[in-house]
Amino acid sequence: MPLDHRRLRGPEESQPPTLWAAAAAEDEEDEEGAGAAARDPCALRPLFARAGLLSQAQGSAYVELGSGTKVLCAAWGPREAAEPGPGRLICEFRRAPFAGRGARGRPGAAAEREAEREAAAALREALEPAVRLGRYPRARLAVSALLLQDGGSALAAAVSAAALALADAGVEMYDLAVGCALCRPPAPAASWMLQPAEPEERRAAARLTLALLPALNQVSAVLGGGRGGPPEDWAQALRLGLDGCHRQYPVLRQSLLRAAQRRRSTPPS
Amino acid sequence: MEGGQEGGQEGWMDGRRAGRRAGRMDGRQEGRKAGRKRALRRCGREAAGMASVVLSEAEKLYIVHGVQEDLRVDGRGCEDYRCAEVETDVVSNTSGSARVKLGETDILVGIKAEMGTPKLEKPDEGYLEFFVDCSSNSPELEGRGGEELGTDIANTLYRVFSCENSVDLKSLCINPKEHCWVLYVDVLLLECGGNIFDAISIAVKAALFNTRIPKVRVLEDEEGTKEIELSDDPYDCIRLSVDEVPCIVTLSKIGYRHVVDATLQEEACSLASLLISVTSKGAITSMRKVGKGSLDPESIFEMMETGQRVGKSLHIALQKILDEEENLGTSRPKTEIPS
Numbered sequence: 005m006p007l008d009h010r011r012l013r014g015p016e017e018s019q020p021p022t023l024w025a026a027a028a029a030e031d032e033e034d035e036e037g038a039g040a041a042a043r044d045p046c047a048l049r050p051l052f053a054r055a056g057l058l059s060q061a062q063g064s065a066y067v068e069l070g071s072g073t074k075v076l077c078a079a080w081g082p083r084e085a086a087e088p089g090p091g092r093l094i095c096e097f098r099r100a101p102f103a104g105r106g107a108r109g110r111p112g113a114a115a116e117r118e119a120e121r122e123a124a125a126a127l128r129e130a131l132e133p134a135v136r137l138g139r140y141p142r143a144r145l146a147v148s149a150l151l152l153q154d155g156g157s158a159l160a161a162a163v164s165a166a167a168l169a170l171a172d173a174g175v176e177m178y179d180l181a182v183g184c185a186l187c188r189p190p191a192p193a194a195s196w197m198l199q200p201a202e203p204e205e206r207r208a209a210a211r212l213t214l215a216l217l218p219a220l221n222q223v224s225a226v227l228g229g230g231r232g233g234p235p236e237d238w239a240q241a242l243r244l245g246l247d248g249c250h251r252q253y254p255v256l257r258q259s260l261l262r263a264a265q266r267r268r269s270t271p272p273s
Numbered sequence: 274m275e276g277g278q279e280g281g282q283e284g285w286m287d288g289r290r291a292g293r294r295a296g297r298m299d300g301r302q303e304g305r306k307a308g309r310k311r312a313l314r315r316c317g318r319e320a321a322g323m324a325s326v327v328l329s330e331a332e333k334l335y336i337v338h339g340v341q342e343d344l345r346v347d348g349r350g351c352e353d354y355r356c357a358e359v360e361t362d363v364v365s366n367t368s369g370s371a372r373v374k375l376g377e378t379d380i381l382v383g384i385k386a387e388m389g390t391p392k393l394e395k396p397d398e399g400y401l402e403f404f405v406d407c408s409s410n411s412p413e414l415e416g417r418g419g420e421e422l423g424t425d426i427a428n429t430l431y432r433v434f435s436c437e438n439s440v441d442l443k444s445l446c447i448n449p450k451e452h453c454w455v456l457y458v459d460v461l462l463l464e465c466g467g468n469i470f471d472a473i474s475i476a477v478k479a480a481l482f483n484t485r486i487p488k489v490r491v492l493e494d495e496e497g498t499k500e501i502e503l504s505d506d507p508y509d510c511i512r513l514s515v516d517e518v519p520c521i522v523t524l525s526k527i528g529y530r531h532v533v534d535a536t537l538q539e540e541a542c543s544l545a546s547l548l549i550s551v552t553s554k555g556a557i558t559s560m561r562k563v564g565k566g567s568l569d570p571e572s573i574f575e576m577m578e579t580g581q582r583v584g585k586s587l588h589i590a591l592q593k594i595l596d597e598e599e600n601l602g603t604s605r606p607k608t609e610i611p612s
Contacts, residue, residue, distance in 0.1 A: 019393075122428045133545075133567035212560070222567035226547070229432040229559035235577040238557055246570055 045197040048248055051255050053164070055172040056263035063173025065259075067165040071201040072155025077165035079173040082143035091140035093132055096148040097123040097162060103154045105202055123159055130163045130183065130215035130225035136176040145175055156202040157185035163215045163225070164256060171260055179217035180256055181224050184248040186212045186241050188232065196241040198248045212241050216249035326537045333542045337528040345532065345539070352583055354534045359475065359591065361483040361598050368456075369484030373476040376536065377466020382458065382476040386486045388501075389455040391446065399445025399453040403430040405460045405473075426460070426473060429521070429561065433474065433550040436558040439517050440481065452491050456484070467536040470548055474521035475591060481518055482595050485510040519550040519558045520591070522584045524576040526568060531576050533583050547576045551584025553592070 049070030058064035061078035068074045085092065097120050127149060135145065147170060149162040163183030171177055187200040187208035196212075197204065205211065210230030216223055223246070232238050336346060343351050355376035364370040367383040374380075391398060405426040407419040434440065445454040458480070460473055487510050490502045525535040525543035532539060535546075544566025550559045557577065562568060568576075 118424070118428070121424065125425065129562065129565075132565040217567060220567075221570065223562070223570055223573060224567045226560050226562040226568075226573065228561070229435050231436050231438070231556070231558065233556050235557055235574075235581050238560065238577060239574050242570065242573060 045195050048251055049199050051252055053256050053259040055168045055259050063169045065165045065168035065172060067161045069161055072153055073158050073161045074152040075149055075161045075165045077149045077169040079169035080146045081173045081175055082140045082145055085142055085144040088142055091137040091143040093128055093135055094144055094146045095124045095128040097127055099151045103151050126227050127162060127166055130181050131166055133224040134177050134179055134181045134217055139176050156200045156205045159213050160185040168256055172263055179219045181215045182218055182249040182252050183215045184245045186245050196244055214245040216246055218250050218253040326541055328541050336539060336542045340527045340530050340532055351530055351532045359479050359594050361479050368486060369480045371476045371479035371483060373472050375472040378469055378472045379463040380472045380476045381461040381463055382480040384480050384484050385457045386454050388452055391453040397446050397449040398442035401456045401458055403427045403458050407462045410462055410465045432559045433519055441514055447489055448491050454486055467540050468523055468534045470521045470523050478515055478518045481513050482515045484513055517552055519552045520584055520587055521548055521550045522580045523548050524580055549580035551581055553588035555581050555585050
């Protein structure tokens with residue numbers, strides 16, 4: 005049978021070359037890690053937040069952190085649902101296939117979908133205490149977050165963006181939910197760090213993500229795991245995270261005010 | 274007060290062989306009753322994702338006021354567990370199994386050890402895979418509802434065991450990069466009577482203690498064919514050390530206080546709970562808030578302290594039971610199927 009020269013059949017499964025270059029890459033990363041240890045653990049990275057940028061969604065927000073995390077979030081106001089009862093909040097979290105630093109995650113893979121569903125459930129737990137669902141009976145509020153680039157603290161940025169998008173859509177809320185992430189490096193007596201970058205998060209021994217309603221001083225979500233130690237260490241991490249949330253709150257409020265001013269000044273088309 | 278509580282808790286864990294007739298019939302009837310009032314309670318079910326009970330406002334108020342005075346409906350204090358029964362080695366086809374009855378909650382865990390290839394990032398370690406099945410609980414949880422709850426519990430278990438030293442994964446390695454043991458942990462939720470996370474974590478720890486993995490050597494010939502050699506002695510096996518395996522403690526916030534081991538009625542009164550996983554040495558390995566309410570930071574700190582205290586005494590009592598079960602050995606009476 006003649007060979008088929010027209011079709012080049014590549015391998016069925018592809019892998020990134022960085023997996024085999026691990027030895028060389030690790031030396032580089034150790035040097036990077038030593039340089040990053042000089043970073044102040046309580047320093048917040050610069051935050052950019054803008055609300056009201058998508059024309060097709062009722063509310064939208066874009067949050068970018070200094071470490072490179074970019075999250076775009078869209079929200080749709082109350083739509084009638086068939087089931088009776090108080091309003092429901094439906095959250096969705098998607099990762100762009102090119103978002104991660106390592107291999108391209110196949111978008112339909114089961115592991116990806118699992119991680120997305122877990123993040124969506126965490127997002128919903130963080131936002132539910134903030135939204136006045138009792139004011140929207142028989143209604144469905146939808147929020148969809150898209151992670152464009154993962155530079156660490158992705159879930160925390162998604163929580164802030166989703167709260168901004170809901171507020172931009174005009175949904176009644178008790179307060180904005182502000183998210184903050186922390187991590188603890190594997191060194192024995194290391195202290196917790198605010199808003200880790202992606203390499204720090206990957207090598208961390210313990211991670212914690214918080215969501216806070218700053219004006220009411222109520223914690224709406226806590227999600228953490230790893231080798232944290234006694235409760236005193238976790239309490240210290242919580243306090244640091246709460247402080248970080250309080251510091252980010254004015255930036256998010258400013259972005260909402262600016263979006264409202266923009267909407268008022270441009271005539272409706 | 275501290276000493277009295279510790280003494281009280283040591284007596285509650287029982288290794289008695291329970292009657293084989295599980296409470297499944299009662300579970301079905303409860304499910305039908307709840308189904309009739311489905312329209313009213315759908316909100317509760319959506320939020321909790323579990324079988325819920327119908328409670329009037331007066332009943333809720335009764336429970337909340339009782340908790341303020343440290344008196345729960347069944348007479349326990351805020352930090353007491355219900356009477357629990359733990360049995361290991363209940364299913365003979367598995368490498369390890371355990372059954373836990375915590376009040377009304379009934380959990381069955383089976384662990385099967387199979388050979389597989391290690392993950393690319395960790396070539397000299399084995400790993401654990403968790404599957405949770407909730408469909409036998411009530412008609413509400415069949416299909417999608419049960420699947421969501423199942424994946425939620427499985428994700429929580431993955432996070433709890435994500436700490437590197439909870440299970441010694443290096444002992445599960447046979448040949449680095451080629452063969453390793455994969456432990457498939459299957460959790461069956463037979464009946465949901467409140468506080469399923471705690472019961473599941475106790476059952477998983479008991480099943481891991483009971484797991485016996487045969488010792489295997491993989492020999493390679495000159496041609497490259499691999500031969501798997503199993504040792505002849507059936508009792509020559511690897512046992513896992515469960516000293517660092519954490520247990521989940523759920524603290525539900527009711528009114529201004531928090532309670533440990535909430536029943537279904539108490540869960541309906543609580544808007545927010547904190548799930549903490551504690552090791553026997555008192556280190557916390559994971560934390561998660563569940564529920565649609567929010568928590569005050571001060572109450573989170575208090576809950577963590579309580580969780581650590583309760584978790585440590587839970588581990589002591591559980592280890593005592595597991596050692597007793599281990600010493601029973603082959604003299605344990607096994608039920609026979611009448612022919």
